[in-house]
Amino acid sequence: MIKNRRLEDKGPAFGIRHVQVILLFLCLIVNYIGRQNASVSVVAMTNAKSTNPDFPEYNWNETHKSYILSSFYWGYSLTQCLATYICRHFGSKPSMLIATAGSALLSAITPMAIGLGGWQVYCGIRTLQGLFQGLLLPTLHDHLAKWSPIEERTRLGALSLTGLETGNLLGMAVPGLIAHSRWGWPGISYFSAGFSIFWCLLWIIFADSSPIVSRLISPEEKTYILTSQRKNDGKQVKIPIPWKAILTSIPFASLVSVRIASIWGMGTMQSQIPSYLHSIFLMNIGENTFYSTLPYVVMLIMTYVYLIFADVLLKKNIFSLTGVKKTINSFAMWIPAIALFGLGTVDRATSAIILMTISIGVSGGVSIGSGLNAIDLSANHAVVLMGILNTVTSIASMMAPLFVGVIVTDETDRSQWQIVFWTSALVYFFGNLQFIIFSSTETQPWNDEKYMLVSQDDKQPQIRKVNSVLELRTYDDSSMKNDTSLLKE
Incomplete structure (x- = not known):
């Protein structure tokens, strides 16, 4: 059987499939830095005295900020299904290159464009970045599905997706440091652009859309991957998309629902941490950066804890794969829900930091619990599922900061922030509840x-x-x- 295959039959202990995982990990980092740094940049742009006062300061109110933070998702929601078409016809390698390079070039021109057109132009640039990055996650799942042997799918996928947490962490920490430096807030965009272009060069050299067309993979590793996926003929086949079956699938509908809940809660926390700490507890951006990044350090650590926990449960046959993922997802959504209920009521900065760290840090298990469920349901149609999934969930990403802008009319009113946090807690709770009831990790019949x-x-x-x-x-x-x-008969 495949699980008893000798090490030499799998090719080198560190193979080209592992190189792909590293590249995907770095890809998420560079793109999420570009996505998340706006929440820090906006604070620096509107309060220059707290960073480097040698650069322009803009008088933007909370509504303007909410437009800027949500505008990324205006474009992001439009290209998810387009990613399906591009990836199926051209492969994951050019698709991810387009996504990252386009976003990088827009980052490079951001400081100059803001000087010319203010917050409206900033919204336009963020929208265009969203258009490019909308190609990213559907393509990434397609790349993982093609390169991951079935036995290693959860591990390799989870390791790739830790780039999300690392990108969020660096996207909060690095911009604050740069804003304090002689480069000021414009340096944030230049750093993001340069880092992304460097990744593009690595991707061009080492990446391929599948093991079948790889120039660098060994015959042994190629055979191992294709045999695991039961594709012994080594041929690439374009499979018709079973739209009706996908759109009427209960497990897929459950996945969509839980991802909406997760994205709403995480989107609210990621985009509002700097403003909340600054408005309620009067922290300057130096303190803000430190405390804002602390939850993401915990999240990154907890992701690896969850991964080890999942491996132990599966190897000892304590739970099925479905049971493991539902358990981890419950920890990752219900514990943060409890923390969010308390967050809006505390009046001490220390208590707020603790609850915020718990609510974000513990949620790192979502990438293992439900984050790879699309590949579980259908590896052959992973890019299609993610295109649909991200189109729908990007609406939650777009609406979450707008919801904050409507509710929080007075940034110093703790009761208004309480509504925001309690709403996110309820979304977390009910989103995971239905995932426990209706989800599955079984490969669906329409994957055939x-x-x-x-x-x-x-x-x-x-x-x-x-x-x-x-x-x-x-x-x-x-x-x-x-x-x-x-x-x-």
């Missing part, structure tokens, strides 16, 4: 390459003999009447 041939409601599978070979065919009622070559 032959599903569109044999699973139509108005057709029946039949067998006919062609040159002494049994061939699976589908016939509607009319074709069955006219075909006399059907084998009789």
